[in-house]
Amino acid sequence: MSRDLSAREPLRSVRLSAARDAGLVVLGYIPFGLAAGAAMASTGVDPVLAFLSSPLIFAGAAQLAAVQLLGMGTGIALVVATVAIINARHLLYSAALAPHLAEWTPLQRFAAAYLLADPVYALAAARFDGEGGGGDADRKRAYYFTAGLTCLVGWTALVTIGLAVGGLIPVWVPLELAIPLTFLLLALPLIRDMPGLVAATVGGVAALAAHDLPFGVGILVGAAAGIAAGVVAMNVKDRRDA
Numbered sequence: 288m289s290r291d292l293s294a295r296e297p298l299r300s301v302r303l304s305a306a307r308d309a310g311l312v313v314l315g316y317i318p319f320g321l322a323a324g325a326a327m328a329s330t331g332v333d334p335v336l337a338f339l340s341s342p343l344i345f346a347g348a349a350q351l352a353a354v355q356l357l358g359m360g361t362g363i364a365l366v367v368a369t370v371a372i373i374n375a376r377h378l379l380y381s382a383a384l385a386p387h388l389a390e391w392t393p394l395q396r397f398a399a400a401y402l403l404a405d406p407v408y409a410l411a412a413a414r415f416d417g418e419g420g421g422g423d424a425d426r427k428r429a430y431y432f433t434a435g436l437t438c439l440v441g442w443t444a445l446v447t448i449g450l451a452v453g454g455l456i457p458v459w460v461p462l463e464l465a466i467p468l469t470f471l472l473l474a475l476p477l478i479r480d481m482p483g484l485v486a487a488t489v490g491g492v493a494a495l496a497a498h499d500l501p502f503g504v505g506i507l508v509g510a511a512a513g514i515a516a517g518v519v520a521m522n523v524k525d526r527r528d529a
Contacts, residue, residue, distance in 0.1 A: 296422055298429045305410070305433035312406040313441030316347075320442055323351050324449015330358030334450055341443040345404055349373040350446075376510055380408040387415045390424040402435030404442075410434045482524055486517030 327337040332354050344350040349370040356366045380403055388396050411431050415421035421430065490513020497508040 309437035320445025321449040324446040482520035485520040489516035
């Protein structure tokens with residue numbers, strides 16, 4: 288996905304690259320998107336509300352949890368709190384991308400925050416941190432927003448189809464594995480050194496061990512463990528290099 292970039296690369300070419308990269312992600316998300324839509328259809332929540340949850344939340348796990356909680360009659364305050372906890376990892380994403388968005392206007396950064404889903408972050412990080420740095424501010428904006436909108440439209444379409452087909456997907460199909468496997472493939476190009484490998488390994492193992500914790504806390508446990516392990520590995524590497 289990343290390649291040598293030039294400040295003179297046509298914006299049209301940048302947008303085409305973003306649409307292509309994001310389109311491949313959407314293809315990988317087909318199983319999870321259909322499963323999420325089918326699961327929402329079984330909650331008893333108004334299908335229109337379930338459909339609107341895609342553009343309103345745009346975060347698969349949090350969206351599914353919100354619709355399921357609403358179907359159980361849970362109060363809106365608890366639903367909002369649950370979504371906030373599950374999406375807390377986006378704070379890490381935004382901190383990582385912030386240096387690349389320094390020249391953007393506040394309104395552009397606000398719009399970027401809305402589109403900051405897992406795959407959008409992975410695509411943007413691979414592009415901006417790769418060789419060439421993603422180009423200038425205009426080209427970074429072109430790539431980010433094209434990729435984000437492509438993922439948003441694609442995800443919404445998948446969920447809508449899932450809502451329509453309902454229970455036609457066999458229960459034995461392990462669709463719940465689609466999203467972590469897809470994101471794993473997206474994250475692999477970001478691992479460029481030993482501290483990164485250590486952080487990814489420890490974070491993944493910790494998140495797996497804490498998988499059964501409620502409200503998506505396992506993701507936060509994995510993130511914290513991965514960051515801590517990465518910092519330790521980086522310090523060890525710096526001492527060896529000194």
